[in-house]
Amino acid sequence: MELKGKFRVIAKKKTSAVFFKELRVGDEFELSYSLNGGCTSAPWIQIIQNGQVVHGNNADQLSKNLDKFELKQIDEKAQKLKEYEYIIHSIANIDTIFYSPDGEDREFDDKEALKEIEKLVKPDWDEYCKKNRKGSPIDD
Template identity: 55%
Template structure:
């Protein structure tokens, strides 16, 4: 089972040096995918896709922190 969402960057609120996120600009689109994999004793990992390819992944805390630098619009 997968949870997915598609997002468009509306605005960059502050610069970041985080991998993948440092190159985002207004108008860019990406997808977040969380797959229930049944991992035990590991933080959940959210995969980040752009143009249909997996480009990065974050745990939920990293993702929350990274996304705070952007204003996003969910498209799906």
């Protein structure tokens, strides 16, 4: 079992600590601590950036290093939920466009309807996929 958190740098003070000295405002990183096994020394917390373990600190070192920063914890699930809601909202609005876009009855044939759906939804969906598929290209 792992305890994890993802953070974004909001503000930074000068530091010479390994890894932390290279961080810039806006950078993101994760902290991870494994609960598996016993503890024969100080707990070791991994620092992960771009999916790779880049450094580690014990709890005392990490606390001192993080004092040099203002961080915001990123709630990825809430962020993804907002993205899904936006895409679903776009899809839900399609019926308004097809059946009564301006109060007038209007019909679209299947091809026109699919073009409208693609025009409304595809850009947001592609952007969502790019952010969430690591290394997987999106067909244009």
